[in-house]
Amino acid sequence: MAGFPRHWDFDEVYDSLDRGCGDFIIDLRAVMRELAPGATLMIASRDAGAPLEIPAWCRLTGHRLLDVAPPFYLVRKMET
């Protein structure tokens, strides 16, 4: 995958293509559940709603949005 900020460090990548809303979020939860607490996930989302949707999802779940460079989002999984 090309185009994400080269200084980002992450453990896993999830490319949701252009899927949005619940179709995307329910699968994002499943991906995050497979990661260890504190692990970082780079999400690629080309859905037009993603700039608002992903920060909202982080606030709801407690995962930390570390950085944003649409269509890329860097998220750290909540510690237990």
Place this chain on the structure above:
Amino acid sequence: MSSTFCVTITECKTNGDKATLGFVVANAALGSEKDTMVFLSADGVWAAVKGEVDKIDEGEPFAPLQELVEKFTTNGGKILVCSPCMKKRRITEDMLVPGASPAGGAALVEWLANGSPSVGY
């Protein structure tokens, strides 16, 4: 912030778009770690009926309704189906999809009275 969420859906055959959107939002709530319940009433009950739910497909960008419902239940979502609405349409419990249960208004009222936000379709 509430840890629960409720989506009420009153249309399916009459408006597949609304049933589809209801389950898309329910999956967003579930995916956001909310204990989520979908309450189906009136025509919306058809969304939980085997052989009927698979008839609704709004097309891109939405997944077929059956896929949305299955994803919701297999991820722990609850579906309650208005029992008098079922009876009116001669729908019996054995006709419901796995994960859906008949329920009355008290079950909905209890869920909401415990502080759950809700959205209706």
